[in-house]
Amino acid sequence: MGATHMLQDNAIVKHMAVPGQHYGAAESAKDHTIRLKADETIYSEGEYAFAIYQVEAGAVRIYRLTPSGQRYILSFCGKGEWFGLETGNVRTDFAEAVCDARITPFRANRNAVVPVDLLNIALTNLAKAQHKQLVITEQSALKRVAAFVHEMADGHPGDCEFDMMMSRSDIADYLGITVETVARCFTKLREKRILCLKGRLQRVVRLLDRDALISLTI
């Protein structure tokens, strides 16, 4: 999190980053960890936004519903990532646990101090959103799925085997394609000997050829 950002030598900006400084004070902004079961709702569109959250374990999906009722997943948040920071006071999207998860809320109590760099969180989320735009417009379903697996693999550095946790339907709504196409792309990746799928629901990936995967996403 300690990433520096531009304009960092600015006096105002400096004041924003007080990591852990006020944490543990009499009136801490940090609440206790919340344990969530799979698919449990964290907040919904239209609700009052009183906190931001950090993922401790598991994964969270942030999504919106189009007027036609279709779900579009804006982002998945894994361990260490922040979500729930909005422009206004009202939620514009939904947050749910993808699987069993733990998250920590940070409330904005009066006089309490949030021990986090909000600007950094906002800019990180912006960078994620921009990268996703590139992935999505970078047409060809196979490229999108490859980029998704790559993204998941980045969340597990070192491991060549990991659990994606999300369903095919989650992946489809995240990449803007259909479940069937997602399945077809995964079989293509298997045929190309880039990965294996394991587990009851085929959500555990074993990476066989990371380089080939990356070259697909380009």
Place this chain on the structure above:
Amino acid sequence: MGATHMLQDNAIVKHMAVPGQHYGAAESAKDHTIRLKADETIYSEGEYAFAIYQVEAGAVRIYRLTPSGQRYILSFCGKGEWFGLETGNVRTDFAEAVCDARITPFRANRNAVVPVDLLNIALTNLAKAQHKQLVITEQSALKRVAAFVHEMADGHPGDCEFDMMMSRSDIADYLGITVETVARCFTKLREKRILCLKGRLQRVVRLLDRDALISLTI
């Protein structure tokens, strides 16, 4: 710009918004207006990021080049909008004037104060990026173009006739479709009597049926 955001009653956040308060001080962060000709470069990928910018007149395109050399336009910035706020010290994208334009840079000089709410800018840009994700995945080229025209129309409230300024190629790279498809969609919008196109390069839109346009984007 003065939009409130969540956690606004937080002490740290309060300190960030000092609109105009320090402006005009001995060492102002605001530089003089820059005048740009069409297609002139503002900054490029890899450069050191020392300032953010506000558009005074005209329009600016923010884009990236994929490894395969394809251009993808992340956003257009019109009058009043901010761009150039990045996560790191190094530019990750390019900024160019779409047409003749005027912009104001805000440097991060030592001891100088940026009279703007950086968090608000970041969150606004994040909201824009998220909305664009919905537009793009909301497949069907016609819907994308309709959403684009709608977005342009929002920049000219009240006017039913305005200049889009960008070329078909700009629009294509912005929406992730081809120039030909963009042209076909515009003729469809003309056939549906939703708009007329004027000017030598057919970039001036006259909106005939705003409601029909909006209902297309849903």
Place this chain on the structure above:
DNA sequence: CGTATGATTGACGCCGTTCAAACCACGTGG
């Protein structure tokens, strides 16, 4: 064993890409 849920596979049609040509307004120079 029957049902339910989620993943996979197949067949077919449509929409957008690709390649190509035409068009239009505006220059230039003969």
Place this chain on the structure above:
DNA sequence: CCACGTGGTTTGAACGGCGTCAATCATACG
């Protein structure tokens, strides 16, 4: 003035990939 070239836009024809609808498979659970 006309011929020609240029940059941007539009239109046409053919191909291919993804969505749709449907059936099948695998595993878990009552």
